[in-house]
Amino acid sequence: MSEIMRAAYVIARRDFSAVVFSKTFFFFLLGPLFPILIGMAFGGLGEKISTTDLRPIVGIALPAADAARIERTHAILTERMGPQALPRLRRVATDETPAALLARTDSGVAAILSGSIDRPRLTGKAADIDRLEGDVSLLVSATNATESLRMIPVERHEVATSRGAQAQAQMLLGRVAQVVIFFLTLILAGMVLSNLVEEKTNKIIEILAAAVPIDAIFLGKLLAMLAMSFVGILFWGGSALAIFLATRDPATIIATPAVGWTAFIALGVAYFTMAYTLLGSLFLGIGAQAATVREVQTLNMPVTMAQMLIFFFASYAVDHQGSAADVAAMIFPWSSPFAMIAHAAYDDAIWPHLLALLWQAIFVAVIIRVGVLLFRRHVLKSGGAGWRGLFRRRSAWGA
Amino acid sequence: MTGNSTNMILAVEAHGLVKTFGAFRAVDGIDIAVPTGAIYGILGPNGAGKTTLLRTLLGIIDPDEGHRSLLGQDAPLRMAAQVGYLPEERGLYPSMKAYDAIAFMGALRGLPLKTGRERARALMTTHGLADAIDKPVRQLSKGMAQTVQLLGTIVHGPRLIVLDEPFSGLDAFNQGRLEALIREQARSGVTILFSTHVIAHAERLCERVAIVAGGRIRFEGTVAAARDRLRPQVRLRTRAIDGGWRRALPQDAVAEGGAWHFGLPALGIEPLLRALLDGHAGIESLSIERPGLHDAFVAIVGEAAARQMDGEDAR
Numbered sequence: 001m002s003e004i005m006r007a008a009y010v011i012a013r014r015d016f017s018a019v020v021f022s023k024t025f026f027f028f029l030l031g032p033l034f035p036i037l038i039g040m041a042f043g044g045l046g047e048k049i050s051t052t053d054l055r056p057i058v059g060i061a062l063p064a065a066d067a068a069r070i071e072r073t074h075a076i077l078t079e080r081m082g083p084q085a086l087p088r089l090r091r092v093a094t095d096e097t098p099a100a101l102l103a104r105t106d107s108g109v110a111a112i113l114s115g116s117i118d119r120p121r122l123t124g125k126a127a128d129i130d131r132l133e134g135d136v137s138l139l140v141s142a143t144n145a146t147e148s149l150r151m152i153p154v155e156r157h158e159v160a161t162s163r164g165a166q167a168q169a170q171m172l173l174g175r176v177a178q179v180v181i182f183f184l185t186l187i188l189a190g191m192v193l194s195n196l197v198e199e200k201t202n203k204i205i206e207i208l209a210a211a212v213p214i215d216a217i218f219l220g221k222l223l224a225m226l227a228m229s230f231v232g233i234l235f236w237g238g239s240a241l242a243i244f245l246a247t248r249d250p251a252t253i254i255a256t257p258a259v260g261w262t263a264f265i266a267l268g269v270a271y272f273t274m275a276y277t278l279l280g281s282l283f284l285g286i287g288a289q290a291a292t293v294r295e296v297q298t299l300n301m302p303v304t305m306a307q308m309l310i311f312f313f314a315s316y317a318v319d320h321q322g323s324a325a326d327v328a329a330m331i332f333p334w335s336s337p338f339a340m341i342a343h344a345a346y347d348d349a350i351w352p353h354l355l356a357l358l359w360q361a362i363f364v365a366v367i368i369r370v371g372v373l374l375f376r377r378h379v380l381k382s383g384g385a386g387w388r389g390l391f392r393r394r395s396a397w398g399a
Numbered sequence: 400m401t402g403n404s405t406n407m408i409l410a411v412e413a414h415g416l417v418k419t420f421g422a423f424r425a426v427d428g429i430d431i432a433v434p435t436g437a438i439y440g441i442l443g444p445n446g447a448g449k450t451t452l453l454r455t456l457l458g459i460i461d462p463d464e465g466h467r468s469l470l471g472q473d474a475p476l477r478m479a480a481q482v483g484y485l486p487e488e489r490g491l492y493p494s495m496k497a498y499d500a501i502a503f504m505g506a507l508r509g510l511p512l513k514t515g516r517e518r519a520r521a522l523m524t525t526h527g528l529a530d531a532i533d534k535p536v537r538q539l540s541k542g543m544a545q546t547v548q549l550l551g552t553i554v555h556g557p558r559l560i561v562l563d564e565p566f567s568g569l570d571a572f573n574q575g576r577l578e579a580l581i582r583e584q585a586r587s588g589v590t591i592l593f594s595t596h597v598i599a600h601a602e603r604l605c606e607r608v609a610i611v612a613g614g615r616i617r618f619e620g621t622v623a624a625a626r627d628r629l630r631p632q633v634r635l636r637t638r639a640i641d642g643g644w645r646r647a648l649p650q651d652a653v654a655e656g657g658a659w660h661f662g663l664p665a666l667g668i669e670p671l672l673r674a675l676l677d678g679h680a681g682i683e684s685l686s687i688e689r690p691g692l693h694d695a696f697v698a699i700v701g702e703a704a705a706r707q708m709d710g711e712d713a714r
Contacts, residue, residue: 010506018494203490207551209459210484211507213476381420382460 004219007212011220012227015195019228029235032187055084058122058132059092059101059109066117067091073143086135098123111136117143167346169255174345175318177264178338181272182311188229189279190303193287194296195221200379201292209380214372218288222280222368229276258348267344267353271337274360278334279307281364285371289378314338321346330356333363408435409468410559410590411456416465418455425451426462427614433592433607438585440601441594443611444700449594450487452611453563456592457484470559478559480509483552487563487594489545493537497547498523500536504551515554522550526576542573549577553584560584562593566600578604602692610696612703622692629690629698630662636683637675644678647671663687 019025060067074089090109092101098112102123111124111132120140122129196217199205208217257264283303290296317329317339329339330352340356376382411433418426425448433439443449455462458475469475469482491500501522502515510518523532528550531543539547545568552560562581566574581604585591595601601608602622610618610625618625636658637644647670652661664671668687675682 006509007507010503010512013512014492014495014503018492022494198492199490202492203486203488204492205490206459206486206488207484207490207504208507210454210457210476210482210486211479211504376460380460 004213004216007216008220008223011208011212011217012223015221015224016227019224020231025228029232032232032236033239055086055088056110056128056132057088057090057108058136059098059107059112060089061092061094061098061101061112061114062116062120063094069117070113070139070143073139073146076146077139077142086139087132113140166255170258170346171318171342173255173257174342175315177268177341177345178311178314178318181268181275181338181341182307182314184229184233184272185275185279186304186307186311188225188232189276189283189307190300192222192225192280193283193290193299193303194293195225195284196288196375197290197293197296205379214375214380215368218281218284218368218371218375222277222284225280226273226276233272255345257345259344259350259353263350264344268341270353270357271341274357274364275334275337277364278337278360278367281367281371282334285367285374288371288375310334311338314342318342331359333360336360409433409471410435410437411439411467411469411592413456413467414465416452416455416467417463418451418460419463424614426455428465429611429614429616431456431609431616431619433590435590436585436588437606438581438591438604439593440605440608441592441611442596442598442601442608442696443594444596447596447611447700448614449596449611450563451614453561453592453594457482457561479507480555481558482508483555483557483560485549485552485560485562485565487567489548489568491536491544491548491551493535495536496533497528497536497539497543498532500547501551501554504548505554508555508557510555518554519550522554523547526550526580542569545569546573546576549580553580553589557589559590559592562591564595565593566595566597574600598691598693598696608692610699612700613707615703617699617703618695625692625695625699626690628695632688632690633659633661633663633668633671634684634686634688635659635661635675636685638681638683639679642678642680644675644680647674647678658684 060070062070071089074086078086087110092107092109092112094114098114098121101107101112102109110128111122113120113122113136115121117140120136122133122136124132196205199208199217205217259267286299286303287296290299313325313332314329314335315338317323317326317335320326326339329335330343336356337360340353344353409432411431413429413431416426416429416431417424427448429448429452431452441449441452451460454460456467456469456475458467458469458479466473467475470478472478475482492503495503498516498519501519502510502512505515505518506512520532523529526546528543528546531539531547536544536547549562549565552562560581565577565581569577578600581591581593591604593604605622607619607621608625609616618628648659649661649664649671652659654660668685672685
């Protein structure tokens, strides 16, 4: 084992230096910041597009007094429920029939409310009526009710703790941690796919294979990419923290994870490492079979899809705590890191994490062994022990 | 084959090695014994199985059958720190600096990187590459890159150096330098095992050779023994065109370019000389040429090919 670790370190050091001291690494670091900067620059505009402009418009063809009442109610409800809750309203001419108005190319409305507040009538295509009927009915009912009901103020009674609210906030925190780990593995682990292609195209693999165990080559490459990922994470994390602190609303309260912040961050690092190495070792094994960069590129899409599936599975499990899906997500090696970091947010037990990390580490070792076996068999064309030799050191290294 | 080697300390030893790729037997029951400190050549035509044999001996691939040992160790890669290997297909990281590439190859085999870098600079200076020390590999000429890789093969001070077709792609000048380097290593007690299909190098360098064809060893022994397998060739030119003396010529004598060519008779040259003198043949010139390793190689490989054609090797 010490020889494998020594050789893995030599390989990892070479790969790490080759990547980190290359000119392209600068763009790698800046890459993930582009969407954030663009998002900040165009965020306001995007928000307007997504929340306001895309809401359907209902034409109001009511008598002027009724139209004014319903517009007032719309404003009150929008203030309480948010701008995207209700369709927009626009007054239209009352001297034409709703059907005629809707037939005009410049009408700009999805449906037309006519009649009166007491006997409203909604005209539109069946599908538009289906989606707008409920909102319009609510608006009209509220318009009538504001004149007969009065608002009763709620008495405020504050408590220091609320387990339900805390649980919800922790679940949200767990989900955020899941998303962060997922995105980091999504953008970082995929790079491992092409990691052995350089050695194969430059014929260096022969030199490596003659000098060190193949396990060490795989492990070294994985460690190098992991170390490079941590450099990126430190940079992006530092940038994100700086932006957060600079733009933070002092009133914002972030839930404390169940295991505490120190343990949560440590577990986050550990689970990212595991998620990365689990996926990375799989990708390395698959990528090692590829002979050219083109083959690796072809593999990229299905690999990304597989990652998405795993993430959706783990996300689903968070919403169904204690269910069979939750247990399966914790056990299935590739979803386990995502499921477990969410658990760390809302469950204070530490021992399941130690168990999970051990379980995941075992799988990393198994995947590397399988990758090595396939590499030896299909790339080096070496026969030998077959699947029975999965856990046995190759004969060239001795039993 | 290894009978005369059993008392030697062997750097490389193998018995009954078999390696197949599908139905093709690339190595077909090879026995080999390379004495410690020797320069040993594995000769063979293209596709004879030389590279597969070396890869199997080094432990890069496992044999289907047979036993191998490297520097007395049955698990060859355990001796990786004491072995240097130059593969047939040369490979270096293009962006690495030349001295770093050498140090990296040493580090793979256990040499501390700092020591490796110091030795790399010294080796490059000694071997005329001082100007290329800090250059990235991609900026080196093919010959320079090959030398860099060769220096990476020896930087950690191995006891055994295995070179697969080391002369291919090198010009005559660099071939000469490589031969000198091999001799220098051998003088310091390092065992050299190399494969080639260019016989002249083996003839100049090797004490022992194995000639491989069709995945089998067709000859193993000293270079002299290989050459002795063929009769020396006699070249005779006479003033007389015909006469009774012609009856004394061996049956394999062939007239070509105004001279007779034939293998040295089993009884030696004296009876023929006597017949030529008594028959007044008028000897203008007579030379006896010992066959080279190249002739022996061609003959041995030819015999092997003929045997394969005859189905002798078929199973």
